[in-house]
Amino acid sequence: MIRFETIVEKVKQNHPGVDEDLLRRAYLFSAREHRGQIRKSGEPYLVHPLEVANILAELKLDPICVATGLLHDIVEDTKIPLEVIEEYFGPEIAHLVDGLTKISKLDHASHEERQALNMRKMLLAMVDDVRVVLIKLADRLHNMRTLEYLPGEKRRRIAQETLDVYAPISHRLGMSRVRGELEDLAFRYLEPEEYFKLKELVESRRKRLESYLEEVKHRITEMMAESDIRIVYIEGRMKRLYSIYQKLKRQRITIDQVYDLIAVRIITESVKDCYAALGVIHHAWKPVPTRFKDWIAIPRENFYQSLHTSVVGEGGQPLEVQIRTQEMHLIAEEGIAAHWKYKEGRRGSHTDEDEAFVWLKRLVEWQQEVKDSREFLDSLKLDLYPKEVYCFTPKGKVIELPRGATPI
Incomplete structure (x- = not known):
């Protein structure tokens, strides 16, 4: 099991002024609330939030993000309400935990509807604070690393969802290392x-x-x-x-x-x-x-x-x-884990001028209009793997055109 002290050292390397007390309180709170819970692998449940926090620390994310990684399953898997998280750790961490809990709670629906709903929730979460999705990707990555302990049919369902939803999102956020590992792990269980x-x-x-x-x-x-x-x-x-x-x-x-x-x-x-x-x-x-x-x-x-x-x-x-x-x-x-900057006292929300999220705003507008799950997923995959067309003017200016554009 990864040691908590190892995670703290990784955070300190990238955030020298880190509030170690915040991380320690999150670790002890998680250890107390998950006490007695066992994963399918037979390991104590605490192993999972520690591994998620470690992935986030390796991505050089901020201490708030790492602390949330330690706490991300508390509301969903224990009897602790969100209000207690806010009381102990403040509104920012509570907001991130709430976002993660909402992504995890999927209605009983068809496979495609569940995937589309999951993707819609993540898109909306990214508009509000991209860190919600970064933590969710770390959560899914560790779950994929231990997928062998689940029953066969559940393994296939989770692997397919990873390939259809989580790998494309990590690709779109420029996180090639995370995307590559997710795809290889999904491939192993889908086409052994x-x-x-x-x-x-x-x-x-x-x-x-x-x-x-x-x-x-x-x-x-x-x-x-x-x-x-x-x-x-x-x-x-x-x-x-x-x-x-x-x-x-x-x-x-x-x-x-x-x-x-x-x-x-x-x-x-x-x-x-x-x-x-x-x-x-x-x-x-x-x-x-x-x-x-x-x-x-x-x-x-x-x-x-x-x-x-x-x-x-x-x-x-x-x-x-x-x-x-x-x-x-x-x-x-x-990818965006390296690109994103956080200011003290400010959530990771995006301004209208942030060109990096123009694509996201387009998708959110589209997902609000489209009701059919298959149409939404198909349109998303097209947008996640764009084929831009570039043309050059006689003066050397580069003009970006949408896929399928032709000269008049």
Whole structure:
């Protein structure tokens, strides 16, 4: 079980002036109220709020958020009313706990209606305070990590909901690390045969590919030093299983034809160094046509910025290269959890001028008009994976147009 002191240390690293007393009171209150409760895994229930708080601390979220993680199930799973939470911990934490309780309370409805209702509630919660959804994502992530202890049918239902609702939301908030783990865990329980078959294919190549990545990282380090390009660090990774699975199905190819099965991330000190590094990479290795994307010049709606290119490396091995600054990398991994700023005495509500939430306001307006659950979910998935169209004027101005736009 994660130690409470470990969580406090993680919070202090990112919030030096943290009110440790608040966190300790939340921990002791949670321990007292959940005493005697046992999870399906056989562990004390307290393990769950501790793990949720730990995920939030790792996302570098504020102490109020972490304290709420420790308390998030109190109203739903014990006899403690919301008024007591407010009395002990103040209106801000009570407000967040209330938002989480409302998301959890779903009416008896069809599968699609339940999913649509869940999504509507989360969208409305995000308009009010995005931290409600960040805590809910941490809650779902830990529940997915321990899903094996639930009965088969319930496992499938929760995994499907995770894939249909929680993974898209985390993607839309730019939280690639959380999204990737949620998708892989859901994939494991929804398509176990395909999951373990693909895992075996990847594992049989892992040792060779990881060794290759180390060689590539060493070579890139040398090339960047020779060109006086300031690099913070270089890391390698293998593509996540669910992402590979989707690509194999969509493109009807074999695993050896996946160009981004392995990737190198080059983290630089400046945007100038990003483009300079790209030039060095393309000079050293042959780029794959149509595989270059400049998300720095034209960022995605979820704040993501990076240069992506695929090259044919040493020995004919395909390799994806991602190049971005440290700040871009933090946002790429943690999304809005890294982007969002909280001011003392102010909730995480959004102003009308906040461009980052224009998409959310559109969805909320739409969900208030649409009554059919399937239509709402379909429209949501379209909006969560936008295909923007960009055109360039003769003077070089970039104009963003909606999907399906055509010239007149």
